[in-house]
Amino acid sequence: xxKINLSNIQVASSETARDINRRIVLNLVRSRQPVSRADxxxxxxxxxxxxxxxxxxxxxxxxxxxxxxGHLPRGRRPTFLRLNxxxxxIGIDIRPTKTIIATSDINAHFDYxxxxxxxxxxxxxxxxxxxxxxRLMQTRxxxxxxxIGISLPGRINPQTKVLCFSPNLHWQNADLIPPLTQAxxxxxxxxxxxxxxxxxxxxFGPSDNIRDLVxxxxxxxxxxxxxxxxxxxxxxxxxxxxxxxVTMDPNGPICGCGNxxxxxxxxxxxxxxxxxxxxxxxxxxxxxxELLALADQGDVQAAKALDTMAVYLGRGLRMLAVGLGPAAIxxxxxVTRAWSRVAPLINKEISAYPLPGPAPRIVPAVDxxxxxxxxxxxxxxxxxxxxxxxxxx
Amino acid sequence: xxKINLSNIQVASSETARDINRRIVLNLVRSRQPVSRADxxxxxxxxxxxxxxxxxxxxxxxxxxxxxxGHLPRGRRPTFLRLNxxxxxIGIDIRPTKTIIATSDINAHFDYxxxxxxxxxxxxxxxxxxxxxxRLMQTRxxxxxxxIGISLPGRINPQTKVLCFSPNLHWQNADLIPPLTQAxxxxxxxxxxxxxxxxxxxxFGPSDNIRDLVxxxxxxxxxxxxxxxxxxxxxxxxxxxxxxxVTMDPNGPICGCGNxxxxxxxxxxxxxxxxxxxxxxxxxxxxxxELLALADQGDVQAAKALDTMAVYLGRGLRMLAVGLGPAAIxxxxxVTRAWSRVAPLINKEISAYPLPGPAPRIVPAVDxxxxxxxxxxxxxxxxxxxxxxxxxx
DNA sequence: GATATATTGTTGTTGTATCGAATAATATCA
DNA sequence: TGATATTATTCGATACAACAACAATATATC
Numbered sequence: 001x002x003k004i005n006l007s008n009i010q011v012a013s014s015e016t017a018r019d020i021n022r023r024i025v026l027n028l029v030r031s032r033q034p035v036s037r038a039d040x041x042x043x044x045x046x047x048x049x050x051x052x053x054x055x056x057x058x059x060x061x062x063x064x065x066x067x068x069x070g071h072l073p074r075g076r077r078p079t080f081l082r083l084n085x086x087x088x089x090i091g092i093d094i095r096p097t098k099t100i101i102a103t104s105d106i107n108a109h110f111d112y113x114x115x116x117x118x119x120x121x122x123x124x125x126x127x128x129x130x131x132x133x134x135r136l137m138q139t140r141x142x143x144x145x146x147x148i149g150i151s152l153p154g155r156i157n158p159q160t161k162v163l164c165f166s167p168n169l170h171w172q173n174a175d176l177i178p179p180l181t182q183a184x185x186x187x188x189x190x191x192x193x194x195x196x197x198x199x200x201x202x203x204f205g206p207s208d209n210i211r212d213l214v215x216x217x218x219x220x221x222x223x224x225x226x227x228x229x230x231x232x233x234x235x236x237x238x239x240x241x242x243x244x245x246v247t248m249d250p251n252g253p254i255c256g257c258g259n260x261x262x263x264x265x266x267x268x269x270x271x272x273x274x275x276x277x278x279x280x281x282x283x284x285x286x287x288x289x290e291l292l293a294l295a296d297q298g299d300v301q302a303a304k305a306l307d308t309m310a311v312y313l314g315r316g317l318r319m320l321a322v323g324l325g326p327a328a329i330x331x332x333x334x335v336t337r338a339w340s341r342v343a344p345l346i347n348k349e350i351s352a353y354p355l356p357g358p359a360p361r362i363v364p365a366v367d368x369x370x371x372x373x374x375x376x377x378x379x380x381x382x383x384x385x386x387x388x389x390x391x392x393x
Numbered sequence: 394x395x396k397i398n399l400s401n402i403q404v405a406s407s408e409t410a411r412d413i414n415r416r417i418v419l420n421l422v423r424s425r426q427p428v429s430r431a432d433x434x435x436x437x438x439x440x441x442x443x444x445x446x447x448x449x450x451x452x453x454x455x456x457x458x459x460x461x462x463g464h465l466p467r468g469r470r471p472t473f474l475r476l477n478x479x480x481x482x483i484g485i486d487i488r489p490t491k492t493i494i495a496t497s498d499i500n501a502h503f504d505y506x507x508x509x510x511x512x513x514x515x516x517x518x519x520x521x522x523x524x525x526x527x528r529l530m531q532t533r534x535x536x537x538x539x540x541i542g543i544s545l546p547g548r549i550n551p552q553t554k555v556l557c558f559s560p561n562l563h564w565q566n567a568d569l570i571p572p573l574t575q576a577x578x579x580x581x582x583x584x585x586x587x588x589x590x591x592x593x594x595x596x597f598g599p600s601d602n603i604r605d606l607v608x609x610x611x612x613x614x615x616x617x618x619x620x621x622x623x624x625x626x627x628x629x630x631x632x633x634x635x636x637x638x639v640t641m642d643p644n645g646p647i648c649g650c651g652n653x654x655x656x657x658x659x660x661x662x663x664x665x666x667x668x669x670x671x672x673x674x675x676x677x678x679x680x681x682x683e684l685l686a687l688a689d690q691g692d693v694q695a696a697k698a699l700d701t702m703a704v705y706l707g708r709g710l711r712m713l714a715v716g717l718g719p720a721a722i723x724x725x726x727x728v729t730r731a732w733s734r735v736a737p738l739i740n741k742e743i744s745a746y747p748l749p750g751p752a753p754r755i756v757p758a759v760d761x762x763x764x765x766x767x768x769x770x771x772x773x774x775x776x777x778x779x780x781x782x783x784x785x786x
Numbered sequence: 787g788a789t790a791t792a793t794t795g796t797t798g799t800t801g802t803a804t805c806g807a808a809t810a811a812t813a814t815c816a
Numbered sequence: 817t818g819a820t821a822t823t824a825t826t827c828g829a830t831a832c833a834a835c836a837a838c839a840a841t842a843t844a845t846c
Contacts, residue, residue: 011439012413014802014833017405021804024404038823046404047805052824075822076812155748165749212629224716228626228633235621235718236605237750243716245747247708257747315640323617323636323716325628354638354650355548356558357630407804407831414833431794443833445795468793469841791844800835809826816819 018054021046025054026385029064029081030106036070036078055081062087063384083107087146090136090186091376092129093193094118094152096168096220099125100373101132103145108204108377110370122163122174130183137184147187147383148180149376151196153223158238161190165239167256168220189379193217194241195232196375197332197365198225203378205330205366214326215365216317218333221256222264226324230387243320244268248312263319267312269334276305292338309335310342314349321353321360328361332371336364411447414439416779418447422457422474423499423778429463429471448474455480456777476500480539483529483579484769485522486586487511487545489561489613492518493766494525496538501597501770503763515556515567522569523576530577540580540776541573542769544589546616551631554583558632560649561613582772586610587634588625589768590725590758591618596771598723599759607719608758609710611726614649615657619717636713637661641705656712660705662727669698685731702728703735707742714746714753721754725764729757 021044028040037055041048058064065084069077085105093100099118104110114132119125137145154166163174177188191199198215215225222244226233233240244264245257252261253274265271269288277285279301286294286302294302317329335342346362353359365371414437421433430448434441451457458477462470478498486493492511497503507525512518530538547559556567570581584592591608608618615637619626626633637657638650645654646667658664662681670678672694679687679695687695710722728735739755746752758764 009417009437011417011437012410012833014410014831016413017407017409017803017832020405020409024402036823044402044404048824049806049826050804052826053803070823072813072822074812074814074820076810076824078823210629212633226717228621228628229624231622233621233626233717236603236720236753237718239715239718239748239750240605240621241716242718242748243712245715246712255747259745259747262747319636319639319712322632322638323634324619324626325630325632325635327629352652354648354652354655355632355635357632360629405804410803410832429794440834441795442797442835445797446832465793465842467791467841467843469795469839471794787846789844789846791842793842794840796839797837798835799837801833803830803832805828805830807826807828809824811822811824813822814820816817 021050022054022058023385023387025051026058026063029058030083030385033082034067034070034080035082036080038078040081085109088140088143089146089377089380090133090148091373091380092148092150093372093376094125094150094169095193095372096153099129101129101136102373103136104373104377106146106377106381108200108374110373118169120170122171122176125171126174126176126179129180133180133184145184145186147189147380148184149189149191149196149379150176151191151193151372151376151379153193153219153221155192155238155242156190158234158236163190187380187383189376189382191232191375191379192223192225192238192241193372193375194223194225194332195227195234196225196379197330197368197371198227198232198375199378199382200371200374201330201365202227203381204374210327212324212326214320214324214329214360216320216329216331218268218313218331218335220268220270222268222316224320228324228326243316246316246319248315263312263316267309267316269309271312272305272309275308276301279304288334292334295338295341303341306335306338306341307345310345311349313342314346317346317362318349318352321350322355325355326360328363330363330365332365332368336368339364414443415447415451416777418444419451419456419778422451423476426475427460427463427473428475429473431471433474478502481533481536482539482770482773483526483541484766484773485541485543486765486769487518487543487562488586488765489546492522494522494529495766496529496533497766497770499539499770499774501593501767503766511562513563515564515569518564519567519569519572522573526573526577538577538579540582540773541577542582542584542589542772543569544584544586544765544769544772546586546614548585548631548635549583551627551629556583580773580776582769582775584625584768584772585616585618585631585634586765586768587616587618587725588620588627589618589772590723590761590764591620591625591768592771592775593764593767594723594758595620596774597767598764603720605717605719607713607717607722607753609713609722609724611661611706611724611728613661613663615661615709617713621717621719636709639709639712641708656705656709660702660709662702664705665698665702668701669694672697681727685727688731688734696734699728699731699734700738703738704742706735707739710739710755711742711745714743715748718748719753721756723756723758725758725761729761732757 037051041051064081067080083106091102100115102110102113119128153168154163157164180188194217211230213227217223224241224243226241245262248263249261253265255262255265291302350359430444434444457474460473476499484495493508495503495506512521546561547556550557573581587610604623606620610616617634617636619634638655641656642654646658648655648658684695688699743752
């Protein structure tokens with residue numbers, strides 16, 4: 001269909017207009033469903049005839065369904081359009097310890113999950129995923145799957161899509177997409193976990209319609225998803241967002257990256273447990289969840305460890321607020337369970353915002369546990385619903 | 394022409410394809426001139442007939458001129474296309490002390506400049522600019538001006554385009570565009586100086602075709618222009634890029650913003666002169682240019698002040714490199730005159746880059762003195778030539 | 787020197803898409 | 817019952833890119 005291009009310039013053809021408007025209509029139905037064709041025409045500015053033509057295609061392609069009639073004080077009753085929730089997507093959330101495979105509808109409502117320990121190497125991971133995906137697809141014969149989205153704690157080369165950096169996963173230089181595509185026949189999208197969370201927030205979260213957002217995932221390390229101008233910022237080599245390795249204290253603890261006092265050595269879960277252990281002179285202390293419980297039970301040292309973590313977290317968040325000026329910063333991770341404890345300390349640091357106007361809001365993710373998985377659905381949807389290459393002229 | 398839109402959705406019409414391809418052709422001529430229609434067709438992937446049709450419009454509109462014939466080993470001789478350099482744009486560079494009004498052709502080659510002290514308030518500034526612009530336009534009757542681009546050290550609200558923050562200029566909450574548009578009848582574009590430098594680098598600099606770039610302007614303060622995914626990153630409130638006020642040393646010198654130890658209190662020109670003064674126990678010490686000269690003449694304290702500045706500069710640049718992952722970081726400011734002295738210290742800090750792959754290159758701007766003005770031309774061109782994301786390979 | 791070949795740029799036709807106006811369908815209100 | 821309002825479709829006009837054929841113009845080859 002598309003012409004072969006010597007360069008990678010995307011020229012516009014006759015069908016480009018349809019492509020752009022199709023995405024607009026699809027997104028309007030998504031955000032306003034149930035909605036009539038006439039309303040879409042009014043909101044978008046397209047002609048009613050054009051909307052009819054586009055929705056006809058979208059219904060034929062199985063994206064939309066024309067549902068029940070509406071009711072108005074006057075005139076012909078409108079037929080309401082909504083998204084077809086029959087379409088199924090597969091989301092995979094790879095974490096350092098466990099991996100989740102799940103299926104969802106187009107609205108990121110999940111109806112199935114399976115959990116298993118994350119294999120220690122990329123080869124074993126591919127093997128395991130291939131087996132489980134094939135088994136999953138066989139158990140649902142007749143269902144057509146839309147695509148596979150994968151979230152993992154690592155950085156992906158934007159050109160080659162190869163996983164090139166994942167210290168917490170110990171999978172390195174792994175090309176996951178080709179074997180999984182071959183095994184399933186589906187398109188596979190790969191994205192960093194923090195970036196996936198940012199997409200989840202923008203696509204399905206309360207931060208709807210926000211164009212500038214930063215997501216900070218706090219676990220063993222700290223990952224940052226930067227979403228600016230309505231797009232993910234990946235940087236030249238896919239490494240954008242590694243603010244976790246910004247030096248905050250040159251004399252601080254040594255980090256896995258080799259430097260000292262990186263932000264994540266001072267404000268991650270591991271930082272809090274390390275602080276607790278150092279005060280209690282013990283080797284195998286509590287993990288972070290246990291630390292949260294201890295603090296709840298009134299353990300002074302545990303509370304102090306959390307407080308210290310919160311202060312450093314706040315300082316780093318101020319760096320992001322000042323440097324990137326997002327509309328909001330969303331926090332993901334176990335630390336949000338102790339929000340009433342850490343929020344005041346974080347906000348105290350943020351209150352030293354040196355610029356005019358209000359500082360960006362710091363908010364905990366509504367359902368942080370599911371954020372990555374919801375993001376994987378957005379990854380799959382982006383190709384069909386997402387901004388076309390031409391929208392951001 | 395365009396339909397009135399209740400929302401701000403930009404739908405595609407019949408003319409959208411032409412609009413997109415027009416920009417592509419215009420940019421290809423800009424980057425490859427002189428170039429034949431056939432070459433544009435080959436590079437872009439458009440049909441030769443389509444290119445002919447588009448170039449016909451562009452020539453009629455005065456953007457292109459069909460120049461001399463080329464020469465080939467075989468076949469009909471191609472007619473070369475180039476940009477029409479008759480079109481004149483006005484660039485204004487407002488700095489804390491002086492303001493420059495200049496005119497240039499479409500290639501950012503300036504043929505006229507006038508310099509005057511920057512007025513102390515926005516009202517006086519508007520008055521002065523109005524007078525000088527009207528005088529300038531009267532002396533060049535017959536010339537049609539394309540538009541006006543303004544660069545200044547401050548932040549502009551992306552929605553209202555009002556200058557809302559400019560501590561070094563002491564112009565506050567000033568709405569510059571309406572009075573200047575009214576006085577000249579031209580479209581006026583306003584942009585932060587660091588952002589303007591980033592545009593200059595991408596449009597006219599050696600960093601051509603780079604999609605992810607960070608520009609750091611070092612003078613009395615530090616300004617950062619963030620250019621990612623082929624666009625300027627302005628943030629939700631236009632404040633993106635204020636990394637100069639990230640806290641680097643909580644016990645550091647007090648900053649104009651009220652906090653302590655902001656990066657710009659440690660790595661700006663002012664930081665170097667303050668350091669020098671503190672060591673020499675003098676009040677009215679040398680300014681930064683004099684400090685550079687002293688260091689050249691072998692003044693040990695001056696050299697040490699520069700070294701200290703360079704180290705802190707390097708640390709901040711590492712923060713930007715790690716956090717944003719640009720292809721390169723471009724430095725603008727007087728400090729680049731002492732590049733052979735400061736570069737080793739900067740690069741030593743950068744060498745502690747904690748991520749795999751090469752660290753972003755740190756390069757001095759080729760003609761930093763003119764960068765802001767070249768950026769103002771890009772501001773004006775952006776509307777017609779559009780995102781340079783399509784420019785080239 | 788005549789003919790074949792290669793390349794550029796233009797012209798005419800076709801397919802796709804939006805737009806605008808007219809029309810059919812369907813509800814309420816006087 | 818007829819006027820009015822609203823939705824959705826149909827049809828002709830227009831704009832654009834793709835494609836193919838062709839004219840123009842150079843060199844290479846016999």
